[in-house]
Amino acid sequence: MTRPDADPVTGLPIGRPVAEAGPAPRPGRVAIAGRHVALSPLDPAAHGPDLAAGAVGPGTEALWQYMAAGPFAEPEAFGRYLAECAASADPLFYAILDARTGRAAGHAALMRIDPANRVIEVGNILFTPALQRSAGATEAMWLLARYAFETLGYRRYEWKCNALNAPSRRAAIRLGFTPEGLFRQAVIVKGRNRDTAWFSITDAEWPQVAQGFARWLAPANFSGDGRQRLRLHALNAPAxxxxxxxxxxxxxxxxxxxxxxxxxxxxxxxxxxxxxxxxxxxxxxxxxxxxxxxxxxxxxxxxxxxxxxxxxxxxxxxxxxxxxxxxxxxxxxxxxxxxxxxxxxxxxxxxxxxxxxxxxxxxxxxxxxxxxxxxxxxxxxxxxxxxxxx
The missing domain is CATH 3.40.630.30 (Gcn5-related N-acetyltransferase (GNAT))
Structure with missing residues (x-):
C-alpha cells in the first residue's frame, strides 16, 4: 500500500495530490446507447405509458417499497411523479429503453451531484418486471458508471440504499461497489426510519470494474438460451x-x-x-x-x-x-x-x-x-x- 505524503512543514501525513482538481462537468440530458438498452432523458409523454404498464396498479407495490415515492394506484398520479422527475436537474433522470423495441422499461438517476469534489451518486433506480434480472438492467448500470467516470471525469461513484433492502445491497456488491458502512437514522422515508448503507467505486478502481462488466456483457458469455457463463459477482470479487x-x-x-x-x-x-x-x-x-x-x-x-x-x-x-x-x-x-x-x-x-x-x-x-x-x-x-x- 502506498504511503501517504508528509507535509513539508508539519511532517504530518496528507493526501496525495489530485491531478484533476478542478470541478467536473455536470451530467447532461444526453442519450447513451448500449447493446441491450439505451438511456434517454426522461420524457413523461414518450416514456410514461410504457413505464406505467409495469409500475402502476395492484401487484407493483414491491417496486416502490424502498423508494421515496409510490406506490401508485393509477396512471394520473404516476404521471405527476414522472413530470416532477423530468423537471429535476438533481436528481437527473434517465429512462431505460429496450434497445430492440424502444419501449421504456425503467428509470435511474444521477444525483447528489458534487462537481467540485467530482463525486456523484446513482439512485432512484426503477426496474419494471420487463427489465428485472436481465442483461439490460446490468448494462444500464454500466452505461451510467462509464459516463460518470470516462466522459465526465468523476472520482467517486456512490450507491446508497435502505439498509433493509437486501436485494439492493447484493446488487451493489455484484456491480463492483465497495461497502463503506451504515449511516444510522440517516433519513425519514414515508414516516419510517431509514438506516442507509453506503457503497462506492473510485476512479482508481474503475478500470478493473469496467473490464469485469465488459467480460460479463460479451455475447460469448451467454449461452443460446441466455444463461450467463461467468457470473458478474465473481468477476467483481475483491479477493x-x-x-x-x-x-x-x-x-x-x-x-x-x-x-x-x-x-x-x-x-x-x-x-x-x-x-x-x-x-x-x-x-x-x-x-x-x-x-x-x-x-x-x-x-x-x-x-x-x-x-x-x-x-x-x-x-x-x-x-x-x-x-x-x-x-x-x-x-x-x-x-x-x-x-x-x-x-x-x-x-x-x-x-x-x-x-x-x-x-x-x-x-x-x-x-x-x-x-x-x-x-x-x-x-x-x-x-x-x-x-x-x-
Whole structure:
C-alpha cells in the first residue's frame, strides 16, 4: 500500500495530490446507447405509458417499497411523479429503453451531484418486471458508471440504499461497489426510519470494474438460451479465496510497470524479442485484464494478470520482483490462479510462454502443466500449456 505524503512543514501525513482538481462537468440530458438498452432523458409523454404498464396498479407495490415515492394506484398520479422527475436537474433522470423495441422499461438517476469534489451518486433506480434480472438492467448500470467516470471525469461513484433492502445491497456488491458502512437514522422515508448503507467505486478502481462488466456483457458469455457463463459477482470479487492478494488499482500502475520490467527484462536475450507482458503498458493492462498484486513490507512483490473466458482461465502474466524470487512467491501466485479459477467455476487453466524459456517450461511442468500446442509467430514460438483442476 502506498504511503501517504508528509507535509513539508508539519511532517504530518496528507493526501496525495489530485491531478484533476478542478470541478467536473455536470451530467447532461444526453442519450447513451448500449447493446441491450439505451438511456434517454426522461420524457413523461414518450416514456410514461410504457413505464406505467409495469409500475402502476395492484401487484407493483414491491417496486416502490424502498423508494421515496409510490406506490401508485393509477396512471394520473404516476404521471405527476414522472413530470416532477423530468423537471429535476438533481436528481437527473434517465429512462431505460429496450434497445430492440424502444419501449421504456425503467428509470435511474444521477444525483447528489458534487462537481467540485467530482463525486456523484446513482439512485432512484426503477426496474419494471420487463427489465428485472436481465442483461439490460446490468448494462444500464454500466452505461451510467462509464459516463460518470470516462466522459465526465468523476472520482467517486456512490450507491446508497435502505439498509433493509437486501436485494439492493447484493446488487451493489455484484456491480463492483465497495461497502463503506451504515449511516444510522440517516433519513425519514414515508414516516419510517431509514438506516442507509453506503457503497462506492473510485476512479482508481474503475478500470478493473469496467473490464469485469465488459467480460460479463460479451455475447460469448451467454449461452443460446441466455444463461450467463461467468457470473458478474465473481468477476467483481475483491479477493481470491485463500490467497493474500488484492485487486490492483490505477494507483498501482507505476509499481506494476516497474515490477513487470524487472521480472521480464532478463528474458529479452533468451527470446530474441520483447517479452509479451512488456509490449503493453500498465494502464492498458489494468483496463484489459484482471490484475492481482501480492505485497510484502509495503512493496509490490508479485503480480498475477488473468483473462477469464467462459470456458477457461488464461494466466497472461506471472511476475515476481527479483528481490523476492526463489522464495516461493511464484508458487503462491500459481496457486492463487487455481483458486481464482474455482471462484469463477472454471476447471481449466491455460498460459503461454516462449519456447526458448526452458527454465519456465520445466517449472510449469513440475506444477502439473502440460503442453497443448506450439504457436508460430513472426518473431518467436509460443508454447501453449494447460492444466485441468477438479
Amino acid at each position: 481470491i479465496t485463500g490467497a493474500p492478494l488484492r485487486r490492483a488499482t490505477r494507483a498501482d500502475a507505476p509499481a506494476l510497470a516497474a515490477l513487470q520490467e524487472a521480472a521480464y527484462a532478463p528474458n529479452r536475450a533468451i527470446l530474441g524479442a520483447e517479452p509479451v507482458p512488456l509490449l503493453v503498458g500498465a494502464e492498458e493492462v489494468l483496463a484489459r485484464h484482471e490484475v492481482w498484486v501480492l505485497e510484502e513490507a509495503e512493496e509490490l512483490a508479485g503480480a498475477l494478470v488473468l483473462d477469464p473466458a467462459p470456458d477457461h482461465l488464461l494466466i497472461w502474466s506471472v511476475a515476481v520482483a527479483p528481490a523476492h524470487q526463489e522464495r516461493g512467491f511464484g508458487r503462491r501466485l500459481l496457486a492463487a490462479a487455481e483458486s481464482r479459477a474455482k471462484d469463477l467455476d472454471l476447471s481449466s487453466l491455460r498460459l503461454y510462454t516462449g519456447e526458448t524459456l526452458a527454465r519456465n517450461l520445466a517449472w510449469y511442468a513440475r506444477h502439473g502443466w502440460t503442453v497443448e500446442r506450439i504457436e508460430e509467430r513472426p518473431d518467436r514460438r509460443l508454447v501453449h500449456m494447460r492444466k485441468d483442476i477438479a
